[in-house]
Amino acid sequence: MLPQIKDALKKLEDKELEKKYLQLITTLLEKGYFPGLEGVPVAKSSISNIDGDKGLLTFRGYPVQELAKHGSYEEICFLLLKGDLPLLEERIELTEDLLDHKELDDSIAETIVSMDDDLHPMHMLSSSILQLQSADAGCFNVENYQHNLNRAVQLIAKFPTILGTYRKQDPNFAEGETFDSLARYILYCFNEELAKQEKWINIFEQLLILHVDHTMNNSTFSVRAVGSSKASIYASIATAVNSLSGPLHGGANERVIKMLEEIGDPENVEAYLEEKINNKEKIMGIGHRVYQTYDPRALYLKENIIPRIFNEQSDVDPELDNLYQIAKKLEKTALDKFADKDIYPNVDFWSGLVMRAMDIEPKYFTTIFALGRVIGWTSHWVENMEVKNKIYRPKQLYDGFNTRHIIREEK
Incomplete structure (x- = not known):
C-alpha cells in the first residue's frame, strides 16, 4: 500500500x-x-507560524525577533487579538484599557491572599482565573465577537494582579501607584525597584514578547480543546495554565536553574552531561519538538538580552555569574555533542537566567511565561469561537479486555 x-x-x-x-x-x-x-x-489558525528547519517563528507574519526588538507588550497584544499592529492612538487606547481593568473584585483578592503559601503560584493562578468567572455572569455567552475580545483584554489585564496579590499577600499592593505601560506594572508585581528602571522594563518586556505564542503547543491545544465545548474563556485559560505548569512545557525554565545549581561549577559540566546521556535522562533546556536548529527565541535571548545583563554590568552577583558560566559551558558542550542530531538549546535554557538576574523567585518563573503566553491563549480562544470549530473528539485505540461478563455462583 x-x-x-x-x-x-x-x-x-x-x-x-x-x-x-x-x-x-x-x-x-x-x-x-x-x-x-x-x-x-487539528485546526486552522492565522496567529503564529513556525518553520522548524529555518528556525523561524512569526506572529501574524512578523518574525518574533523584530517584534521583541521594536514592539511593546500592548502592540503585540493588539496584533494577535486583532490581526495587525496598532496605530499610535489604538496602542494608547489599549494601554489605558488594560490598566483600567487590572483590578480584582475584593472577594476574589481576599480569597487569593487566603490561599496556602505552599501552593505553587501556577496552581494558584489557575484556580484564581476560575474565580473570575463568579464576577462575570455573562461569560457563558461566547457567541459575541466583541464581548469575547473585551473579555480577553480584561483577563490579560488581571493576570499580573492575581500574581502580585498572592506574592505580596496584599490585595492593595499597588495602591497609589501609577503606571504608563502594562510591562512596567507586571514587573512591579515582581520587583518594585527594577520597575523604576527603563533598562529592566525593556528587558522584561522583550522576555514577555518572546513567549507570547508558539502555534499548537500543549497549552494552546488545551485552550482550543476546552473552548470547542463552548466553555468560558476562564475555564479555557485555566486549563492552559495547568498544562503550562508541567516540566515538559513551561515548567522547564524553573528546572534549568535547578540543573545549573546542581552542576555547581563549570568544571562539572562534561561529567554531568555524560551521566545524563548514559542514563538516557532529559537535559532541561536542550532540544525542542519542532526546531531542527537553534530556537529563535533562545538565540535572541543569548545574543540580545544576556549580554546586556552579564557584559554591561560590573556588579553581577558572583553566584549568578557562576550559573551563567555553567550555562555557557553546558551550551558549548551540548552543541558539540548534539548539533549533528539537530538538538539545540530552547527558550527555557536562557530565560531562567534572565529572570534570576531580575531577582524573581524561581517558583514564579513559569508564571512569567504565562504572562506572555496569555496573549496567545486568549487570541486562540477568540479565533476558535469565530471559526465555529467542532468540539474536539479524537478517537482512541482500545487496548483492554475483550467483552467479558460477571459470573456469580448461585447460593
Whole structure:
C-alpha cells in the first residue's frame, strides 16, 4: 500500500506538505494511531507560524525577533487579538484599557491572599482565573465577537494582579501607584525597584514578547480543546495554565536553574552531561519538538538580552555569574555533542537566567511565561469561537479486555 500512497503524494506541488503527509501516513500504518497527535493538524489558525528547519517563528507574519526588538507588550497584544499592529492612538487606547481593568473584585483578592503559601503560584493562578468567572455572569455567552475580545483584554489585564496579590499577600499592593505601560506594572508585581528602571522594563518586556505564542503547543491545544465545548474563556485559560505548569512545557525554565545549581561549577559540566546521556535522562533546556536548529527565541535571548545583563554590568552577583558560566559551558558542550542530531538549546535554557538576574523567585518563573503566553491563549480562544470549530473528539485505540461478563455462583 505504501508505494501507491507515495506515488499519489508525488502529485502534490508542495514538497514539504508531501513529506509531512507521508510521515503521518507511515506512522498510522506502523502504529495505528498518532502518539501525542504529533504532526496531526487539528485546526486552522492565522496567529503564529513556525518553520522548524529555518528556525523561524512569526506572529501574524512578523518574525518574533523584530517584534521583541521594536514592539511593546500592548502592540503585540493588539496584533494577535486583532490581526495587525496598532496605530499610535489604538496602542494608547489599549494601554489605558488594560490598566483600567487590572483590578480584582475584593472577594476574589481576599480569597487569593487566603490561599496556602505552599501552593505553587501556577496552581494558584489557575484556580484564581476560575474565580473570575463568579464576577462575570455573562461569560457563558461566547457567541459575541466583541464581548469575547473585551473579555480577553480584561483577563490579560488581571493576570499580573492575581500574581502580585498572592506574592505580596496584599490585595492593595499597588495602591497609589501609577503606571504608563502594562510591562512596567507586571514587573512591579515582581520587583518594585527594577520597575523604576527603563533598562529592566525593556528587558522584561522583550522576555514577555518572546513567549507570547508558539502555534499548537500543549497549552494552546488545551485552550482550543476546552473552548470547542463552548466553555468560558476562564475555564479555557485555566486549563492552559495547568498544562503550562508541567516540566515538559513551561515548567522547564524553573528546572534549568535547578540543573545549573546542581552542576555547581563549570568544571562539572562534561561529567554531568555524560551521566545524563548514559542514563538516557532529559537535559532541561536542550532540544525542542519542532526546531531542527537553534530556537529563535533562545538565540535572541543569548545574543540580545544576556549580554546586556552579564557584559554591561560590573556588579553581577558572583553566584549568578557562576550559573551563567555553567550555562555557557553546558551550551558549548551540548552543541558539540548534539548539533549533528539537530538538538539545540530552547527558550527555557536562557530565560531562567534572565529572570534570576531580575531577582524573581524561581517558583514564579513559569508564571512569567504565562504572562506572555496569555496573549496567545486568549487570541486562540477568540479565533476558535469565530471559526465555529467542532468540539474536539479524537478517537482512541482500545487496548483492554475483550467483552467479558460477571459470573456469580448461585447460593
